[in-house]
Amino acid sequence: MVLLALVLAAVIVEYVSGRPPLPPLPMKDGCYVVSPEVEIFRVEGEAIILSFPMFLRVLQIRKIAPPAAKYLISKGDNGTEGAAYEGDGHVQQHDKQLWFLPAQASDSGEYVCTYRNETYCVTGSITLHVYESSSVDLKKLSYPIPATVGQRLRLPCPSLDDFNSTDRLIEWYKDSSSTALRLGTEGSLQRDGGKVLIPAVKRSHAGLYICRLRVLINSQQYKVSRAIRLRVHGPDPAITTTVPDLSTTSDPEISSSHSTVRAPIIQPPVIVSPLNRTIFESSHGSELELFCKVLTECRTADSTLVTWLVDGHPVESSHRDVRALQGGSSVTEVSEGCQIELRLIVGEMTEEDVKTELRCVARNQGGEEEVFVQLQLEDPTFTWLVVAVVAVSCFMTVVSIFLYVLFKPKRKRKMDYILARQNSTF
Template sequence: MQTCRLQSSRPMIFTSCVLWKLAQTMYLLYLLTVGISAFPIQPEEQTVVAENCQFRGKHFKTIFKVEGEPVVLRCPQTWYWLGTSANPHVSLTWRKNNSAREVPGKEETRAWVQDGALWILPAVQGDSGTYICTIRNASYCDEMSIKLKVFEKTEASLPVISYPQILTLSTSGSLVCPDLSDFILNKTDFKIQWYKDSVPLDQENEKFLSVKGTTRLLVHNVSVVDEGYYSCVMTFAQGGTRYNITRSIKLRINRREEETIPVIIFPHQTILASLGSRLMIPCKVFLGAGTHSTTLLWWTANDTNIDNAYQFGRVTQGQRLEYSENNENYIEVPLIFGPVIREDLTTDFKCVVRNTLSFQMLHTTVKEAATFSWGIALAPLALVFLVLGGIWIHRWRKHRTGKAYGLTALKTGPRDFQSYPSKIKELK
């Protein structure tokens, strides 16, 4: 800078000095830019995601499996991340028991992740625990856990690992070998062997029929003796090794529910109520020995559903009540007014009952009850008192008149009687 100042008297030399300094400054800025680019700064959003991952909670279903068989755990929140396995910008990892180490580890040979699902084959009791699935992309991350319990293959574990299924007495139905979709995807040549109480079911038996290419076992003419434990076994090959996949089923037999024609026995067609009062009208239906479950019962107002007709809830439909009296079944649904207004007096209320055998309705009208009046109630009593009062006054006046006459006669009688002797004496 000093050289530039000393030579400032020479315009050409001074100009070249300024250009030189400008070039040096630009070179320094270039070096600084290159140095900064060599150390990329992670976006703030990435750092937040890495440290904070939203936990969605524990899956409601616990997975029960038997040791020695394949186990496939699906990420519970994949319904939210549709197409996760096919999206290259979404990563899916598994951890066990809140450990920071991912599963499967590098040394693990029995477990791997395939299409986002964690495969364990074969499973051992030590695999039991809570597994956490983490799904993340560039801007979001969430986690959800699922619990796995691997049991020893014994009869004692049957009540825990069995899938409950129900058939109806004296009908034909089918059992389904459950939870096999991961092993029979796009396959139709699989074979399932069925057992009842560990005894193989003969395919030539007319009672049971295993439907080829499906997971169903048809049961004809279900009887009480068909109740019990069933198992279905399918063979699965992986890495040159064949594994059995077993599912246990606990079959329960329900009695067949009979339907009857419902009969509305209450209310009457006219219900009396006072304006401004609260009112409850129960609709009572007689079913006899019929079932409650297939019979529907509800109220309408001018052929409109109660909830729609009274959106502010002044008139509501109460809870359904099911009960039995003397081994006969009834159902009730009340119509509740709070309070009754004049508009209700012109509304057509209907109690409607329906099942597969019948459809019935009963019209009900609310009428204003006669208002009680003390004036009207006391009028006859006042008339009685008036009549009695008139009679008493009449008798009292008659009594007074008779008494006055008696006293007058008593006073005047003796005087007249005493005057006669004096006059006689004078005549003499």
């Protein structure tokens, strides 16, 4: 009864505070498991620092800090290769990160970060893809960034936060050119720190941009590069060409009739899910997974750009990139055409995430469409009121049973009876 009273008190405290406890994490082989990180794609021969932002955020939100616990990063599920990363090989573990100096194609695989002591264990995972430089298609490794004609745009060199900020002389290249871009203070392409500034985007600015730099790690220089695919969209003028009509004469020079050939009309993409102004509710501390589903013609699926924007910025360059990670897109053929699906993972929900503006944007040469999404924390009032009522009911039931047992009237002892013979001689 005392235990039940303590549970009831805890429930009432949680209800009054208005902050429900975090939902429990799933378990596997005795360890709590955090959802996987977004996959990483890199090129061999470069320095790679593998970190676990979603995993670390879970530890931070849940305030998980068991005594004498440490991080162990291993390749695969068995954890047998974790000890090898403590040495001076080309793969080294440094606290919560794994350094590849430099990376090799054989380093591809799933890596598991385990945070444990003798009684507590929590794990997170990330998948790394390292491609051979001779066979890699940089378009597959690129970060997509959309732009509109006339827009003022800054192109960042993304995912460099794990490297030392010193000695960052970034060189930029476009498409397959081996000559670095000349970025001055004037012109269509300018330098803005380590970024490329485009004062007014034109369609000719579209293409693949590659940023390259050298970083200093343990007194040794290593190469690092990133690829950004810029897609430029805007109103395309109708393409009209005049060709001779040879139906009246075989000599085009004396033909007086002409026909007009127009380019095929490209239909704009349609976002089928989520609907505009959809509100997604999630409990405090839980992870939220969103999917943007876009319907387009199959012939334009490759040229249709779908992206999530966080507070108006791409996820990779947003200041909230620790709490929101964008996964890869997939294309599926359906009866109406082709459907593009793009995933967005929002880390454990807090009050700060409710203020974030999320947009899914889909663009191709036919036009664009965007939807706004709102995040909202579930109201715990009703849930905890029900829990409190159930707890009180249980408490009162136990008290009633106890009182009934304590004050139940005792049964009278049965009296022993002796049957007497009813006659006069007794």
